[in-house]
Amino acid sequence: MTPTFPDISLSTERLTLRPFEEADAPELAAMMSDELSVAWTTAPIPYTRREAYDWITRRAPAERVGGRGIVLAVVEYLTHRLVGSVHLMNTDWRTLSTEVGYVVAPWARGEGYAAEAVLAVAQWLFRDQKFERLELRTAAGNTASQQVAQKIGCISEGVLRNALIVRSRTEDGGWADIRTDLIVWGLLPEDVEDLGDAGDATTEG
Numbered sequence: 001m002t003p004t005f006p007d008i009s010l011s012t013e014r015l016t017l018r019p020f021e022e023a024d025a026p027e028l029a030a031m032m033s034d035e036l037s038v039a040w041t042t043a044p045i046p047y048t049r050r051e052a053y054d055w056i057t058r059r060a061p062a063e064r065v066g067g068r069g070i071v072l073a074v075v076e077y078l079t080h081r082l083v084g085s086v087h088l089m090n091t092d093w094r095t096l097s098t099e100v101g102y103v104v105a106p107w108a109r110g111e112g113y114a115a116e117a118v119l120a121v122a123q124w125l126f127r128d129q130k131f132e133r134l135e136l137r138t139a140a141g142n143t144a145s146q147q148v149a150q151k152i153g154c155i156s157e158g159v160l161r162n163a164l165i166v167r168s169r170t171e172d173g174g175w176a177d178i179r180t181d182l183i184v185w186g187l188l189p190e191d192v193e194d195l196g197d198a199g200d201a202t203t204e205g
């Protein structure tokens with residue numbers, strides 16, 4: 001039987017990470033329709049509420065149940081507003097290695113939320129799930145995402161030349177696919193300072 005991650009919620013100082021709920025669909029659609037989200041992710045264009053609903057109800061849960069990873073909504077602890085999402089994917093259960101992707105809503109950027117959420121997931125992965133490696137892949141031009149990787153202690157391991165397709169605005173207001181280099185970052189348990197000080201994890205159901 002394929003191993004799977006448990007259905008969990010994590011809490012940090014300012015954030016709760018939990019499974020997406022149907023009511024998140026409008027905020028998820030708005031977040032994924034933002035310029036930087038379109039530029040640096042493979043999200044569908046346009047990202048409609050219907051798309052968000054399908055992701056929340058069908059495709060995100062299937063990531064966990066199929067053993068590929070887990071998708072978590074990131075919400076502000078105090079306001080319950082959706083500030084982002086963290087997605088573990090391409091999980092290799094033999095090497096205990098997985099890859100993380102993340103998006104933060106435009107209004108919530110620059111507050112350290114991405115770093116706080118990804119670090120909490122990394123601590124849970126290493127401490128509770130006994131994982132040995134977390135990988136992060138950023139486009140060469142995605143400075144904000146590289147800052148996040150650096151802030152949480154990732155080591156830049158190399159460049160995969162011409163390995164990624166990102167999107168760039170065209171003169172007529174559309175989007176064009178462009179090839180770019182990909183930076184691979186790795187985080188190992190020993191790269192995380194205090195694994196004992198992770199946010200609380202709650203297993204659902």
Ligand SMILES: CC(C)(COP(=O)(O)OP(=O)(O)OC[C@H]1O[C@@H](n2cnc3c(N)ncnc32)[C@H](O)[C@@H]1OP(=O)(O)O)[C@@H](O)C(=O)NCCC(=O)NCCS
Nearest residue numbers: 036037040103104109110111112113114115143144145147
């Ligand atoms: C990447 C992203 C998740 C960062 O979210 P965030 O919550 O703002 O991240 P943080 O606040 O934890 O850290 C962002 C860091 O990047 C810096 N930063 C932001 N934009 C920057 C830019 N254009 N140039 C340089 N640094 C930048 C911020 O100053 C901050 O660093 P600091 O804490 O040292 O000041 C967000 O920008 C986003 O959703 N982008 C679109 C989707 C995306 O790129 N996802 C990642 C794919 S690999």
